[in-house]
Amino acid sequence: MRNLKDSDKIIEVANKEKLPLDVLQLDVTDYNSVKEAISQMYEKKRIDVLVNNAGYALAGPLEESSTEEIKTQFETNFFGAIKTMQSVLPIMRKQNGGKIVNVSSTGGRIAVPLDSIYHGTKYALEELSECIRYELGSFNIKIILIEPGAVGSKFWNNIKIATESKHVLSPYRKMIDTVSETFSKMVENVIHPSEVAKTITEAVTTDTPEFRYVVGKDANMILEKSKNSSDKEFENFIKEQFNLKY
Numbered sequence: 001m002r003n004l005k006d007s008d009k010i011i012e013v014a015n016k017e018k019l020p021l022d023v024l025q026l027d028v029t030d031y032n033s034v035k036e037a038i039s040q041m042y043e044k045k046r047i048d049v050l051v052n053n054a055g056y057a058l059a060g061p062l063e064e065s066s067t068e069e070i071k072t073q074f075e076t077n078f079f080g081a082i083k084t085m086q087s088v089l090p091i092m093r094k095q096n097g098g099k100i101v102n103v104s105s106t107g108g109r110i111a112v113p114l115d116s117i118y119h120g121t122k123y124a125l126e127e128l129s130e131c132i133r134y135e136l137g138s139f140n141i142k143i144i145l146i147e148p149g150a151v152g153s154k155f156w157n158n159i160k161i162a163t164e165s166k167h168v169l170s171p172y173r174k175m176i177d178t179v180s181e182t183f184s185k186m187v188e189n190v191i192h193p194s195e196v197a198k199t200i201t202e203a204v205t206t207d208t209p210e211f212r213y214v215v216g217k218d219a220n221m222i223l224e225k226s227k228n229s230s231d232k233e234f235e236n237f238i239k240e241q242f243n244l245k246y
């Protein structure tokens with residue numbers, strides 16, 4: 001965890017369920033903490049599984065997203081995952097195997113309005129994962145992508161709105177308000193985070209995991225729609241969903 005002061009609850013649950021859990025400090029944007037945490041883990045045990053779950057969404061029009069906001073988003077969702085992978089790969093190679101789970105999103109395969117940088121991080125993670133499975137396959141290291149739809153975690157409260165787009169006079173104001181309404185409706189139909197956890201457990205406990213796991217009805221529906229639509233048809237479908245009339 002990046003803030004160990006938040007660890008009481010998970011430690012309490014682990015103790016209750018008699019699970020041997022160690023909690024270490026790790027902020028994926030602080031590469032020293034990644035190195036330190038992984039070497040501490042390896043000193044004690046093997047590392048068979050890495051789950052890259054840390055992430056958040058930056059929301060707002062591209063024009064109104066600052067370079068700093070964009071870089072921080074990539075540092076967390078993309079470069080953070082790269083750093084943890086680079087740190088565990090030498091260990092997994094020595095152990096002759098391991099599994100790396102990258103928590104992506106349906107947003108890593110289809111895009112919705114006003115989330116371009118978040119989608120950029122997830123698309124990047126998807127393509128990187130697709131590529132490295134070839135170089136890692138021969139070491140028996142498996143790469144797995146998890147693609148949830150809308151999940152009822154703290155994700156929605158933790159969305160960072162691009163600062164400039166908060167301005168009442170933003171030229172994108174009307175679109176931002178319209179799109180936000182659709183997102184608010186989406187949040188009413190989320191799946192429980194345990195659905196995603198179950199899928200990750202299934203993926204890491206089987207010898208022959210799939211490369212991709214889509215989680216949630218909405219995720220399956222939208223990916224199916226995208227697969228069976230032309231670019232234009234899909235664009236019109238998304239515009240309809242988000243009530244964009246132009």
Ligand SMILES: NC(=O)c1ccc[n+]([C@@H]2O[C@H](COP(=O)([O-])OP(=O)(O)OC[C@H]3O[C@@H](n4cnc5c(N)ncnc54)[C@H](OP(=O)(O)O)[C@@H]3O)[C@@H](O)[C@H]2O)c1
Nearest residue numbers: 002027028029053054055105148149150151153154155158
């Ligand atoms: N919720 C959804 O609808 C949804 C849909 C598709 C994909 N996803 C993906 O699912 C993953 C998990 O998100 P979630 O839904 O569980 O959201 P969440 O409830 O906001 O949890 C995100 C977690 O990431 C941690 N985190 C963020 N930045 C970090 C950093 N720099 N270093 C270490 N940890 C960091 C947060 O730690 P703190 O507790 O310290 O903030 C938090 O525990 C994300 O990659 C997200 O993109 C979510």
